[in-house]
């Protein structure tokens with residue numbers, strides 16, 4: 311089965327409004343890839359600006375976070391219906407930085423995921439082990455636990471999820487998982503999806519690699535059978551680097 315290939319740029323808490331505008335303009339003008347979907351995931355202040363620039367182009371919009379409730383007295387929070395109203399297509403959930411710095415646990419992440427899916431926004435659900443987990447050979451069981459709440463979703467809902475495997479030791483460190491390590495974990499993830507949701511669903515889910523993915527390693531990573539693209543942090547802040555990663559699929 312043909313799976314969707316995706317290159318998503320997670321800008322994290324970076325870029326002024328002007329810088330975000332310039333970067334978006336460069337990306338939408340230079341993106342001609344028919345081989346993968348390009349998603350920009352800026353902070354909230356950029357979302358409408360990026361949406362306006364990207365309107366009419368194939369680049370899609372993603373959010374970095376969302377509240378799980380529909381609306382109400384939650385000062386400082388952003389609801390999924392607000393995101394929907396400005397054309398957000400994807401929502402990031404479970405990034406290791408949210409798990410670590412904002413104490414988001416698997417129960418809350420499931421609620422956030424359900425909130426996105428209920429409004430027709432696809433969730434990019436992140437998982438990934440710490441360096442110590444890998445050293446102790448616990449990396450597969452960490453991923454098992456991080457994904458376990460998702461098995462409660464219906465098959466129909468599960469099909470609206472993209473998984474991002476981001477080993478924490480590779481995020482922002484310049485150390486990338488080898489292509490073999492990435493393929494091994496992606497195949498494992500696809501295997502547990504198969505066990506829980508069946509072959510058809512498992513074969514249709516895009517699994518992205520994230521963690522110091524850059525123009526020099528993207529092609530080799532994306533050539534792996536179960537690696538369907540990348541979630542890019544640092545290298546998504548520079549149009550040349552980001553577009554070069556997108557072009558790895560050409």
Ligand code: PGA
Pocket residue numbers: 320476480481482483484520521522523541542543544545
């Ligand atoms: P990085 O970040 O590419 O800077 O390692 C990836 C991510 O956290 O999504």
